Amino acid sequence: MAQHIVSPEVHEHHTQEQESLKTAGFWLFLVSDVLLFGTLFAVYVVLVGHTNGGPTGKELFEIPIFVASTFILLTSSFTSGIAVLQMQANKLKGTIFWLVMTLLLGGAFLFLEIEEFMTMVHEGANIGTSAFLSAFFTLVGTHGIHVTMGIFWCIGLILQLRKRGITTVTKRKITNFSLYWHFLDVIWIFLLSVVYLMGVM
Amino acid sequence: MSQHSSNHGHGHHEEHSHGSMKSYSIGFLLSIVLTIIPMVVVFNGLLERTATLLVILITAVAQLLVQLIFFMHIREADKPRYNLMALVLGGIIVITIVAGSVWIMSFNSVVQ
Incomplete structure (x- = not known):
C-alpha cells in the first residue's frame, strides 16, 4: 500500500530524469548538425571563386532581402525564448501565442528565401550554372530545409499543447524546439557573414 | 558555504x-x-x-x-557539461575541416 502512494512521485522523478536525458541527446544531434553545416561551409569557401563566367555573389545578392531575413530570424529566436519563459511560468496561452509568433516569423523568413531563390533562377543563376552556385544553393538551401522542418515541428507542438497542456513531456519538447530554433539563428549568422556580407564586400 | x-x-x-x-x-x-x-x-x-x-x-x-x-x-547545464564538451569537440572538427580544406585547395593552382 505504502509503495502505491510513493510510486507516482518516483515515477514523476524518473520521467523528469529521462526528459533531461533526451534534451542532452538533442544537444548531441545539434552538434552533429554543426558538423554537417561545417562541411558545407568548407565546400562553399573553397568554391566561392569558381563562377565559371557566370554571375558572382556581388551581382546576385540583394542587400534589403538578406538584411530583412536576418532581423526576422533574429526576432523569431527571441520570441521562441519568450515562449520558453511563458512555459516555465505555466502560462499555456502565452506559450502558444509566442510559438505562433515564432511560426509566423519563420514563415516570413522562408518566404523571402524562396523568393530570392526564384529570382536567381529566373535570372539564369541556378544550381547547375557554376560550382559557386552549386555550393551556394546547397548550403543556404540546407538551412532553409531546417527552417521548414522547424515550422512543421512548431505546428505539431502547438497542436499537442492545445490537447495536453503543459506537462513534463511537452515542456521538454518546447525546450528542445527553442534550442533548435536558436541553433538555426546561429547558423544563419554565419551564412550572413560568410556568404552574404563577404559576398557583397 | x-x-x-x-x-x-x-x-x-x-x-x-x-x-x-x-x-x-x-x-x-x-x-x-x-x-x-x-x-x-x-x-x-x-x-x-x-x-x-x-x-x-x-x-x-x-x-x-x-x-x-x-x-x-x-x-x-547540469554538472558534467556534456553538451558543452560535445560542442567544443564539434567546433574543433569544423575549424579543422574548413581551415584544412581552404589550405589544401590553395595548392590547386600550384599543381595545375
Missing part, C-alpha cells in the same frame, strides 16, 4: 536556472548590435578588406557566444 549558495539559489530560482525576460532582452539587444556593426562596416566600405573580414568574423563569433549564453543557457 554550500548551504549559503543553495539558499541563494533558491531565492533567485526563476532568474538563474532557466534565464529570465531580462537576460533574453539583453541577449536580443546584443545580437542586434552585433548584427548591425558588420552590416554598417560592409555597406559603407568603412575599412579595408582584411579589417572588414576580421570585423565580420569577430562579430559573428561574439554573436554565437551571445546566443549560447543568453538564449541556449549553456552555462546553466
Whole structure:
C-alpha cells in the first residue's frame, strides 16, 4: 500500500530524469548538425571563386532581402525564448501565442528565401550554372530545409499543447524546439557573414 | 558555504536556472548590435578588406557566444557539461575541416 502512494512521485522523478536525458541527446544531434553545416561551409569557401563566367555573389545578392531575413530570424529566436519563459511560468496561452509568433516569423523568413531563390533562377543563376552556385544553393538551401522542418515541428507542438497542456513531456519538447530554433539563428549568422556580407564586400 | 549558495539559489530560482525576460532582452539587444556593426562596416566600405573580414568574423563569433549564453543557457547545464564538451569537440572538427580544406585547395593552382 505504502509503495502505491510513493510510486507516482518516483515515477514523476524518473520521467523528469529521462526528459533531461533526451534534451542532452538533442544537444548531441545539434552538434552533429554543426558538423554537417561545417562541411558545407568548407565546400562553399573553397568554391566561392569558381563562377565559371557566370554571375558572382556581388551581382546576385540583394542587400534589403538578406538584411530583412536576418532581423526576422533574429526576432523569431527571441520570441521562441519568450515562449520558453511563458512555459516555465505555466502560462499555456502565452506559450502558444509566442510559438505562433515564432511560426509566423519563420514563415516570413522562408518566404523571402524562396523568393530570392526564384529570382536567381529566373535570372539564369541556378544550381547547375557554376560550382559557386552549386555550393551556394546547397548550403543556404540546407538551412532553409531546417527552417521548414522547424515550422512543421512548431505546428505539431502547438497542436499537442492545445490537447495536453503543459506537462513534463511537452515542456521538454518546447525546450528542445527553442534550442533548435536558436541553433538555426546561429547558423544563419554565419551564412550572413560568410556568404552574404563577404559576398557583397 | 554550500548551504549559503543553495539558499541563494533558491531565492533567485526563476532568474538563474532557466534565464529570465531580462537576460533574453539583453541577449536580443546584443545580437542586434552585433548584427548591425558588420552590416554598417560592409555597406559603407568603412575599412579595408582584411579589417572588414576580421570585423565580420569577430562579430559573428561574439554573436554565437551571445546566443549560447543568453538564449541556449549553456552555462546553466547540469554538472558534467556534456553538451558543452560535445560542442567544443564539434567546433574543433569544423575549424579543422574548413581551415584544412581552404589550405589544401590553395595548392590547386600550384599543381595545375
